[in-house]
Each structure stands twice: as C-alpha cells, then as structure tokens.
Amino acid sequence: MAFRPSVFIFDEPTANLDPVGTLEFFKTVESLKKTDEHTIIIIEHKLDELIHLVDRVIVMGKEGVKLLEGTPYEVFGENSDLLIKNGIWIPQTALLAHKLVQNNIKLNNIPLSIDEAYNSFKKFKPLGNGLKRENCTELTHHSSPVLDIRDLSFAYDDKEVLKNLSLKVHKGDFLAIIGANGAGKTTLAKNIVNIIHPPSGKVFVEGKDVLKIPTEELCHKVGYVFQNPEHQFIKNTVEEQLTFGLQSRGFPSEKIVNWLDSTLEKFKIKQYAKSSPYMLSHGQKRLLSVATMLTLGQDILILDEPTFGQDLKSSNELLTFLKTLNELGKTIIIITHDMNIVAKHAQNVLVMAEGEAIFNGSTHKLFKNNSILKKARLTIPPLLQLSVNLSQYYEGWNGMATVEEYVNALKPLKQN
Numbered sequence: 557m558a559f560r561p562s563v564f565i566f567d568e569p570t571a572n573l574d575p576v577g578t579l580e581f582f583k584t585v586e587s588l589k590k591t592d593e594h595t596i597i598i599i600e601h602k603l604d605e606l607i608h609l610v611d612r613v614i615v616m617g618k619e620g621v622k623l624l625e626g627t628p629y630e631v632f633g634e635n636s637d638l639l640i641k642n643g644i645w646i647p648q649t650a651l652l653a654h655k656l657v658q659n660n661i662k663l664n665n666i667p668l669s670i671d672e673a674y675n676s677f678k679k680f681k682p683l684g685n686g687l688k689r690e691n692c693t694e695l696t697h698h699s700s701p702v703l704d705i706r707d708l709s710f711a712y713d714d715k716e717v718l719k720n721l722s723l724k725v726h727k728g729d730f731l732a733i734i735g736a737n738g739a740g741k742t743t744l745a746k747n748i749v750n751i752i753h754p755p756s757g758k759v760f761v762e763g764k765d766v767l768k769i770p771t772e773e774l775c776h777k778v779g780y781v782f783q784n785p786e787h788q789f790i791k792n793t794v795e796e797q798l799t800f801g802l803q804s805r806g807f808p809s810e811k812i813v814n815w816l817d818s819t820l821e822k823f824k825i826k827q828y829a830k831s832s833p834y835m836l837s838h839g840q841k842r843l844l845s846v847a848t849m850l851t852l853g854q855d856i857l858i859l860d861e862p863t864f865g866q867d868l869k870s871s872n873e874l875l876t877f878l879k880t881l882n883e884l885g886k887t888i889i890i891i892t893h894d895m896n897i898v899a900k901h902a903q904n905v906l907v908m909a910e911g912e913a914i915f916n917g918s919t920h921k922l923f924k925n926n927s928i929l930k931k932a933r934l935t936i937p938p939l940l941q942l943s944v945n946l947s948q949y950y951e952g953w954n955g956m957a958t959v960e961e962y963v964n965a966l967k968p969l970k971q972n
Contacts, residue, residue, distance in 0.1 A: 579605055585609060613631040659967055683969055703725035703761060705758065729889075732891075732906070736932055750774060754766065761778060775854075776852050794844060795830065899958055
C-alpha cells in the first residue's frame, strides 16, 4: 500500500491469519474499495467475510480453464451444483440453501450473506433435532489419558511461549487447538512430539515421559503433519516420499506397492507419483504430507492447519477421512484457524492465548463464551451467527452451527 498502486492483487492474503485478523484485513480492503481509486483482485476461499465487497467473480477450473464469470448472484446463486461438483468454495449460506433445496425445502432466492439468509429463513420455525450440540452431555473418561501435559512452560531464548499449560487428551477424542497468531499452538505440538524437547516430567504419551520414548517408537505412536508441508519432505519423488517409512520398517515390496497405489488414488495425486514433492501446488503438498504421516498407522494424529490451500472437495474428503479414523478409535488433534472445522468436527477445544490455556472444554460451550472468544481473537462460524440472529425472532433456531444441523431442523417442515 505504501507504493500507492492503482491495482492490488491479493493471493490468499488471509491464509495464515487468525479469525479476527481476517476480518481486520477485509475491513482494510473495504476502505480501499470505498475510495473508488483502486482495482482490487483477490484470490480467496474465505468468501463469507468477503462476499459483500465483491462486484465480479471469475471461477477457475482445472488446467487454467475459466468455468464461470459474473456477479456473485450469477455465479453462486445460479451455479451451486457446478461449483460443488468441481470442489469450489462457496459462501456457507449458499451451501446451506443448496442442501435445503436438495431436501425439497424451497427458498425464494439463494442468500449470499448472513443478512440475506436471515430474511430468507425467518419465515421458518424449526421442527427437527438441529440442536444436537446443545443437548449433548459431557463425556466422563475413566481410562488414563493417551496424552498428558503437566504445567508445561517453554521459552525461545528469553521469550516465554508456553506458560504452565496443562492438558489431558483421551483415546478417541477429536480435539481442536485454536487461538490467535503467536498463541503457542505449533510450539505446543512440537513439544508433544519431541521435535522441541520439553522439560522432563511435563509431557507424557500413553503414560510415559516423551523424553524417555525412543524416536522410532514415538513415530509409531504419534503422527505429526507440519504447518509447512515442505518441512516433511525428505525424498526426491512423491512415491519415494510415501514409501520411505514402510521400506525403513521392512515391509514386503508387494504390500508397499499395493499401499502406494491405493494412497495415490485416495489422495488424488497419482499423476504426480514421479514428480518432485516441491513441484506440487500447496494444496497437493498438504495432501502428500498427510498421506506420508499416515503410513505408520499411528493411534494419535496431530495436524497443523491440514486444510490450508485445499479446495472444497479435497478439504471435505480429508476431514471425512479423519472422522472415519476417529470413529475407529484414533485420537485426532487439529490446529486450525477455521472455525467451521471446529464447529463441524471437534468434540472438544483447547483455546490458547499468549501461551496459556484459557479454555478447555466442549465446542458448544466455547461458542457461548464471548469473553473467551474475544480474548483469543476468535469469531463464531457464519451459520452459528445466523442462528444467533434468527433466535431473536424464534428461540428454536438457537445453537445451530453447521449445514447438517439446519437441514435436520428443517426437514420435517411442510410448506404450503
């Protein structure tokens, strides 16, 4: 901005920002737009906070082909089927409207913002069980935690990053670790897997001090996907990267080949098998880093921003896959800024601020705690904000944060 250009091009500008930072950035964009002195081009998938600023949309398909061009209503309102089929992100309110139409619940128009959705939805009075998060009971764990952190503090030189942090994670949990940029989330994860060596007697994996677990044994217990996927690559080709762990453990060649074929197919990277990992797109690098981590079948999986750079289809497939692993008893820990992921997938949440754990509990309790959200620079998901707005009109709306919850609540309705 210091050069005062007439054209701004922003490529995923909010990718590494916390939720409040994202809103602050878009407010800056809004102030630029109001001057009417700049052409602004944004490559972005966080559409809910941005859509009210957009005049024109160009949707790019595979191999540089332009799929669609038009106003936001022409693109998102009239072509949701095509966009979803091609794995393109669309506003959450438009996605919700699309799912409702599929369930024979008709709307007058496809809303692209919270205000528009409010006007479309306030005529309904939910009859279904959309409020599952409000009715859930707290789980009581009788077994020992698989991960136990006891008053952990850590500093880089003189800068204290973690401050007396304690956390217990039990087998089969799906935990989200969230907070502002610089809160200490990644540092905590690196202490858990002993990339950064914690003090003795502070981090325990399956009841054993992590400092006393041999590296090879720890790698078989805990899988870790780095925030930067390139930090995980140690081989020259995609297939070498994927098979290295299995070869080092002495798996037979036939089993390795079968696993490689199924994994390349599952993660949609088969055509890149002979390519260098560094030549992939960021989204493909992320998929490869996740696939590499899964080779050893660990019971605890820690993923740092696993959906960053992914299109809608890849993100959904990855999260569905993680949910399946979780249902099979795997413990999943995700570090994320995406509050939609937290709402849809996390059972429990650890909120960090300035190196401290300021909240540790169920997801639905977090979303009702405005003071914690404010302190940690977090926002509630768009559909939960819609639910809050609608509940002022009719209390039966309160507490819904996902597309599935809205659909469940509205399915039983019979319209004139």
